Amino acid sequence: MTDFLMPKLGADMTQGRLIEWFKKPGERIVRGEVIAVVETDKANVDVESWVAGTLQKILVAPGGDWLPVGTPLAVIEPEAGAAAEAPPSFAAPPVAAAPKPAPPVVTPAVPAGPGAPVPAPPIPEPVSAPVAPGERVPVSPIARKRAAALGLDAATIRGTGPGGRITLDDVERASRERPAPVAPAVAAPAADKRQRMRDAIAAAMARSKREIPHYYLGTTIDLSKALAWLAEANAKLPVAERLLAGVLLIKAAALALREVPELNGFWIDGRAQRSEAIHAGVAISLRGGGLVAPAIHGADKLALPELMQRVTDLVARARAGSLKSSEMTDPTITITSLGERGVEAVYGVIYPPQLALVGFGKVVERPWAVDGAVGVRPVVTATLSGDHRATDGHRGALYLDALDRLLQAPDKL
Amino acid sequence: MTNxxxxxKVIGILASVVPELEPAELAADKSLxxxxxxxxxxxxxxxxGLSKTFGIEIAETDYRHLYTLDACVAYLAAHATA
Incomplete structure (x- = not known):
């Protein structure tokens, strides 16, 4: 038997709320399958199982209280011979104020009253739900977001879209038809959500600055070759397939890590642990404030069109609040770009327990000397924030040098 | 199609990109x-979205004509066939 615990979906997560189960007791689980949705301070996350087996028992009903990371949510009987692979480690020193994992708590769907969680009898089957619990309900991201905002459980909404997909209209209709006011614990006001995200960012960033001795490097990179190559490539492509300059930067940043792998990985138990795989955490700002940095897996190996597609997909899902648990826990480095809003350089704060952060500023035209002659070139300031426990400035400098060199040969990216 | x-239609496409868009608060001559x-x-x-809705290919070099709502309408009125 294995307990399926409230996962830690990033260094800044201390608590989560179970929103939905996609499995019911007795059903088989394939490793990597999405079995539940957990609300974090930042997003609703599709949580994947790290073990293959059978769901034995659900311990926590959807829509209940916020629970500390590590709280058992369900019991899984692992398949014979299937070793449970540990989820990516965020076992690094916990945030000082993080609550200890609580003993198993069974939470009623609607709490009896503030501060009075009562142990509930075995989870009742939802009555007259159009979709059986455990069945994955097809729901558009915008509808899911709206339903969450209204405190509605997607599984109880009847979908009228293609294949029973739940549309925004279905959510609005379900909201109008809802007879009773929502229980206070179910609908999280937007202001609370914003505050929780600020709290999560505050905890992670304070930990970063408390524990990680940062060093900062910056260099200005001539982008004239990269941008000329991009304009030429895009001129042949329909709008929907065009590449953004940011995608070239992400690819180059990922490839450069192959040359300086000490920057890629985690600081765990007093040691740097390098990661073979390069999972680029792309910082995405959210409307209304806050940010997330979910991973693009194997970013160094993706061809530019595929990387572009992953970036647009990730941005859309991050903003709709629909990310996967592996995307939240996997990033081996973070890449941030503040150039969109006009700053020329960003000296980022490392997201613990990662080892480094790469920043890009705005692309600007500047006088630039080449072979003794001055011309006007588009340039970008690339920065590296490194964990001085893991690497020294010399290695960091080699990284930025590799990044520059890779961006001078855009056709090879 | 009138302006x-x-x-x-342009506002409809914007709303799909920016769900919290309040069309009444949008200044037509200011940067989107x-x-x-x-x-x-x-x-x-x-x-x-513009390309699909209006059935036109929009060159990257024309993006600068799409920075305000007014500019979008003028550009699309001149180029759209649908």
Whole structure:
């Protein structure tokens, strides 16, 4: 038997709320399958199982209280011979104020009253739900977001879209038809959500600055070759397939890590642990404030069109609040770009327990000397924030040098 | 298609990119990026929406004609065939 615990979906997560189960007791689980949705301070996350087996028992009903990371949510009987692979480690020193994992708590769907969680009898089957619990309900991201905002459980909404997909209209209709006011614990006001995200960012960033001795490097990179190559490539492509300059930067940043792998990985138990795989955490700002940095897996190996597609997909899902648990826990480095809003350089704060952060500023035209002659070139300031426990400035400098060199040969990216 | 019809469609596409858009608060002659805090991915999605809805290919070099609502309407009125 294995307990399926409230996962830690990033260094800044201390608590989560179970929103939905996609499995019911007795059903088989394939490793990597999405079995539940957990609300974090930042997003609703599709949580994947790290073990293959059978769901034995659900311990926590959807829509209940916020629970500390590590709280058992369900019991899984692992398949014979299937070793449970540990989820990516965020076992690094916990945030000082993080609550200890609580003993198993069974939470009623609607709490009896503030501060009075009562142990509930075995989870009742939802009555007259159009979709059986455990069945994955097809729901558009915008509808899911709206339903969450209204405190509605997607599984109880009847979908009228293609294949029973739940549309925004279905959510609005379900909201109008809802007879009773929502229980206070179910609908999280937007202001609370914003505050929780600020709290999560505050905890992670304070930990970063408390524990990680940062060093900062910056260099200005001539982008004239990269941008000329991009304009030429895009001129042949329909709008929907065009590449953004940011995608070239992400690819180059990922490839450069192959040359300086000490920057890629985690600081765990007093040691740097390098990661073979390069999972680029792309910082995405959210409307209304806050940010997330979910991973693009194997970013160094993706061809530019595929990387572009992953970036647009990730941005859309991050903003709709629909990310996967592996995307939240996997990033081996973070890449941030503040150039969109006009700053020329960003000296980022490392997201613990990662080892480094790469920043890009705005692309600007500047006088630039080449072979003794001055011309006007588009340039970008690339920065590296490194964990001085893991690497020294010399290695960091080699990284930025590799990044520059890779961006001078855009056709090879 | 009248300019008003074009404008309504453009606002519809913007709303799909920026769900919290309040059309009444949108100044037609001011930068969409500044007003709506959209980034390059949002802007690309907006251009893809325009291209699909109006049935035209929009060259990257023409993006600068799409920075305000008024400019979009003028550009689309001149180029759209649908």
């Amino acid at each position: 008003e019809e074009i404008k309504a 990026r500044d007003q709506l805090d959209i980034d390059s991915v949002d802007f690309l999605n907006f251009v893809v």
